[in-house]
Every structure is written in structure tokens, then in C-alpha cells.
Amino acid sequence: MGTIKLESINKSYKDTKVIENLNLTINKGERLVLLGPSGCGKSTLLRIIAGLEEINSGSIQFEDKEMSHLSAGERNVAMVFQNYALYPHMTVEKNITYALKRNKVPKAEINKRLEKALDMLELQEYRTRLPKDLSGGQRQRVALARAIVKQTEYFLLDEPLSNLDAKLRVSARQSLLHLHEEFKHTFVYVTHDQVEAMALGDRIVVLKKGEIQMLDTPENIYFKPVNVFTAQFIGSPPMNIFKASLEDKSLKIGETVIHLPENLRVRLLDYEKNEIYLGIRPEHMSISTTGLYDMTFNFVENYGSQYGVCLDFNRQECITVSNEKVKDKMVKVNFDLNHLHLFDIDTEENLIYS
Numbered sequence: 001m002g003t004i005k006l007e008s009i010n011k012s013y014k015d016t017k018v019i020e021n022l023n024l025t026i027n028k029g030e031r032l033v034l035l036g037p038s039g040c041g042k043s044t045l046l047r048i049i050a051g052l053e054e055i056n057s058g059s060i061q062f063e064d065k066e067m068s069h070l071s072a073g074e075r076n077v078a079m080v081f082q083n084y085a086l087y088p089h090m091t092v093e094k095n096i097t098y099a100l101k102r103n104k105v106p107k108a109e110i111n112k113r114l115e116k117a118l119d120m121l122e123l124q125e126y127r128t129r130l131p132k133d134l135s136g137g138q139r140q141r142v143a144l145a146r147a148i149v150k151q152t153e154y155f156l157l158d159e160p161l162s163n164l165d166a167k168l169r170v171s172a173r174q175s176l177l178h179l180h181e182e183f184k185h186t187f188v189y190v191t192h193d194q195v196e197a198m199a200l201g202d203r204i205v206v207l208k209k210g211e212i213q214m215l216d217t218p219e220n221i222y223f224k225p226v227n228v229f230t231a232q233f234i235g236s237p238p239m240n241i242f243k244a245s246l247e248d249k250s251l252k253i254g255e256t257v258i259h260l261p262e263n264l265r266v267r268l269l270d271y272e273k274n275e276i277y278l279g280i281r282p283e284h285m286s287i288s289t290t291g292l293y294d295m296t297f298n299f300v301e302n303y304g305s306q307y308g309v310c311l312d313f314n315r316q317e318c319i320t321v322s323n324e325k326v327k328d329k330m331v332k333v334n335f336d337l338n339h340l341h342l343f344d345i346d347t348e349e350n351l352i353y354s
């Protein structure tokens, strides 16, 4: 048990297509994150897996068992929602054990699971409280406890941390990683927060308008994004994308020639268009007196440990990071040649990694 297979999934709400011909295999015991902007269909996909949403066509299998027409209850998944969906009139322990009682799990077993969950999520002292008397973080832990006691292979989480403040989010992320370490569930986790996705995912699915853009490890998504959308969705500040012209295989931004390394020049041999996108992450640009490219300083953002320096390169805006607060009106900038990306001007696909 543990693998989830989605084949040719289509889902529309009336005339609005939300998911189109989606194929995805989630491995047993992995933490898979569904990442994408608001409205791209992440929650719909999770609810389809959970059995809370009907599909128009396609197949959903848990291991080799067809699930498409089974109800949520019959699929035996544990789900944690963004708003926690706790029963307001039930105490913490009743919230945690309600589904087990309904499923006629023996009393001794229910108590065993309850005590373990209360211990793990540090909820013992709140066990007799109602949800209204708990903080957001405590409610979120109750929702997790309620999911854990189901002891299912499948753990589906829909933005469970988004109502928490930044500090609590970090500790809640660690709790989730510990839980996964202990139970080795198949985790499917929805978020629009790329930091959360990078921290929690063994693999990340980047979604745009119901279509998978990239499915890979966090490292590959960061360093080898297959297209402009993925490149700019992951990373903060996002990757800089410059529109460049190509004349005699020489790449120019405005009037400035960009010196490409040989391995990238080779990629351009078959590229027949006159324009291209050049991508570089802010941390792969550096301000230096020996920099090759002249840029105009616009403004600086304070990130705490570093500054984000916003620049203008031949009338195209870009951003780099620096340990020092830049004050000069003109700066010289270097590009790290090992971290340049070239994207097709029309398809926006990465010409190096796609």
C-alpha cells in the first residue's frame, strides 16, 4: 500500500476546465508537494485524490486498486485542511477520536492512539479544551493529531500551515517532518509557498492552470527549471529574465554583448530565432569593481542578512543580492557563467535543461 496513481484526469466545473489530462504517480512513503499560484487547481487535485471531488474522466488508483468511484470514507485517507475543520462543540480529545469511534475501533486501541498523538503533538494539557479556547497553532496540531490517529497510509494536507505566523510555521514544518519520519505516510501537501515546498518536498509538482510544468526534486526545480514559469515561481527574489537579441550567434542585452561559455554557445547552433530569454538568479550575479556589465542602481531592499539590490540593465530591471548596502549610481556586475539559463522566446522552455 502507499502508491497513488492518477491517469488522464480531467476535471471541469461547468464550462471551466480546471485539470486537463493530468498524469501523476506518487510513490509510497514520499512527500510530494503540489505547488502553484492561487487558482491553479492544487486543492481540486488534492480533493480528487481524497474522494471529495468527482472527476469527469480518468482513473485514480491506490496501489493497483481503482478508487475513482469510491467515496472519501472508503478511500481511508487522512486529510488536514487549511481551516482545520475541527468540530467546535467537541473537546480536543473528542475531536481526535470521533472518527475512530464512528468506525468502531476498540476502546483500548482508541485510547492508545489518542495518548500517543497527544504526547507527540504536545497537546496533553489542552485535551479537555474546546477549539475556541486554543491558539491557531494548537488547533493546527489538533487537526494533525486527528489525522495521525487514523493510521492510514495516505496523508493529504491542504495548506495546513498558512494560518500560522512565521515562527510557528517553521516549528510546524519540523513537526510534520518528524511525523513523516515516524509513520512514513505517503504525503501529498498543497501549498503556494515555495519555501514550504522546498523544505517539505522529496519531490515538487509545479502546477500552472491545472497542468504540470515540472515534477522533480527541489534541487532540480531550483537549479534546472524547465521553463520560465517554473524558474520564476521558485526562488526569492525570483530569477531575472532578460530579453536578449541574437546577431551572428552573439547574444546582446541592449547594446551589451553577453559572453556565453562554450557549452551554451553550442546550444544556440540550432536556435534560429532572433530573440531569446536569458535567465540568471539574483545570487548568481555579483556587484564587483571587475564586473563586465554596467548597470544603473535603482533602489535597495533590506532582507536582514543581505540586501536586495534592484538594478537597471539597458532598460531591463533586475535584482541581485549583496552583503553591503550599495549607494553608487552606477555599478559593475558579473554573471556566474555556470548558472545561466537560456529560454526559447516563444515556448519559454529552457534550452539547456528541458
Ligand SMILES: Nc1ncnc2c1ncn2[C@@H]1O[C@H](COP(=O)(O)OP(=O)(O)OP(=O)(O)O)[C@@H](O)[C@H]1O
Residues within 6 Å of the ligand: 013, 016, 018, 036, 037, 038, 039, 040, 041, 042, 043, 044, 045, 192
Ligand atoms: N466548486 C467550484 N465551482 C466552480 N469553480 C470552482 C469550484 N472550486 C474551485 N473552482 C475553480 O477552480 C479553479 C481551481 O481552484 P483550486 O481551489 O483548486 O485552486 P488552488 O490552486 O487550490 O487555489 P488557492 O491556492 O487559491 O487555494 C479556480 O479557478 C476556482 O475558482
